[in-house]
Amino acid sequence: MTLLSIISLIFMIIGIFFAAVGVYGVLKMPDVFGRLQASTCIATMSTLMIALAAIFYALPHGLGFGTVIKLALFALLILGTNPISNHALIKASYKMGIRPKKRMVIDDYAMDFGSGAEEPVAEYPEEKEVQEA
Amino acid sequence: MDKNKLPAYLSVFIFSFLFWELLVWSVNIREIYLGLFVAAAVSAFATKFLIQSRPFYLYNPVRLFWILIYSVCIFFVEMVKANISMAKIVLSKDMGDTRTGIIRIPGSKKIKSGYGLAMVANSITLTPGTITMDVAEDDKGNNYYYIHWINVETTDRQKAGEIIKGRMEKGIGRIWE
Numbered sequence: 001m002t003l004l005s006i007i008s009l010i011f012m013i014i015g016i017f018f019a020a021v022g023v024y025g026v027l028k029m030p031d032v033f034g035r036l037q038a039s040t041c042i043a044t045m046s047t048l049m050i051a052l053a054a055i056f057y058a059l060p061h062g063l064g065f066g067t068v069i070k071l072a073l074f075a076l077l078i079l080g081t082n083p084i085s086n087h088a089l090i091k092a093s094y095k096m097g098i099r100p101k102k103r104m105v106i107d108d109y110a111m112d113f114g115s116g117a118e119e120p121v122a123e124y125p126e127e128k129e130v131q132e133a
Numbered sequence: 134m135d136k137n138k139l140p141a142y143l144s145v146f147i148f149s150f151l152f153w154e155l156l157v158w159s160v161n162i163r164e165i166y167l168g169l170f171v172a173a174a175v176s177a178f179a180t181k182f183l184i185q186s187r188p189f190y191l192y193n194p195v196r197l198f199w200i201l202i203y204s205v206c207i208f209f210v211e212m213v214k215a216n217i218s219m220a221k222i223v224l225s226k227d228m229g230d231t232r233t234g235i236i237r238i239p240g241s242k243k244i245k246s247g248y249g250l251a252m253v254a255n256s257i258t259l260t261p262g263t264i265t266m267d268v269a270e271d272d273k274g275n276n277y278y279y280i281h282w283i284n285v286e287t288t289d290r291q292k293a294g295e296i297i298k299g300r301m302e303k304g305i306g307r308i309w310e
Binding site for chain 2: 025028040041044048065069070079080082084086087094106108109112
C-alpha cells in the first residue's frame with residue numbers, strides 16, 4: 001500500500017458513503033422535492049470524490065495524464081448538467097400541481113405567480129396507481 | 134451583431150479545440166487535423182447559443198484565476214458543508230421535522246448578465262438542500278431567485294439569501310458582472 005492508494009481508498013469510501021446517503025434519502029423522502037434534494041448528494045459529493053479517487057488511483061498505475069484529464073472533465077460534465085435537469089424537474093413538478101406532503105412554511109412562488117396555489121393536490125396519483133397494480 | 138460574428142466564432146473555436154485536445158491528449162498531427170475540423174463544425178453550430186456579446190470576456194487571466202479560486206476554495210467548501218448537513222437530515226431526522234418551503238431571495242445588484250445569473254442559480258442547485266426553481270426580474274431591474282429549501286432556517290428573505298448564497302455570489306461577482 002502506497003500513500004497514493006490509501007488516499008484513493010479514503011476518497012472512494014467518502015464517495016460511496018455519500019452515494020449511499022443519497023440513495024437512502026431518495027427512498028426515505030416523502031415527496032418529489034425531497035427526493036430531488038437528496039439525489040443532489042449523489043451527483044455532487046459522490047461523483048467528485050469517486051473521480052478524485054480514480055485520479056489518485058490512475059497516477060501510480062501508469063495510466064498517464066490523459067486519463068486524469070478525462071476524469072476531471074467527466075466530473076465537470078456531471079457538475080454542469082445535473083443542476084439543469086434538477087431545476088427543470090422541480091419546476092415542472094411544481095407547475096403540474098404536485099405539492100410537498102407537509103404544508104410548506106413559506107411559498108413565495110405561489111404568492112408571486114399564483115398558479116393553482118390555493119388547492120394543493122391532496123393525494124399522489126402516481127403512487128395510487130402503483131398500489132392498484 | 135453581424136460585426137460581432139467572427140470574434141464570437143473564433144472564441145468558440147478556440148474553446149472547442151482546447152477541449153478536443155484535452156480529451157484526446159496527444160499532439161499527433163492527424164488528431165490535430167481532425168480536431169480543427171471538428172472544432173470548426175461545432176463552433177459553426179454552437180456560436181449563436183454560447184456567445185451573445187463580448188466574445189473574449191472569459192479569456193482573461195484574472196477571470197480564469199478567479200474561476201479557479203471560486204471552484205476550489207468557495208464552491209467546494211460550501212458543497213461539502215451542505216452535503217454533510219444533508220446527510221444529517223437524511224440519516225437522523227424524522228421527515229416530519231423538516232420545514233420545507235419555497236423562498237424568494239434577492240440577487241446581488243452587481244450580477245446582471247445571463248451567464249452570472251445562471252452560474253449563481255446552478256451553484257445554488259448543486260449545494261444539496263437548495264434547488265433553484267426560477268429566476269425572475271422585477272420592473273426595477275432587480276433579480277430574484279426562487280429557492281426550494283428543504284430545511285428553512287429563517288423566513289427573513291435577506292438573511293436567507295445570505296445563508297444560501299452569500300459567499301458564492303461574492304465569488305461569482307468577481308467573474309461575471
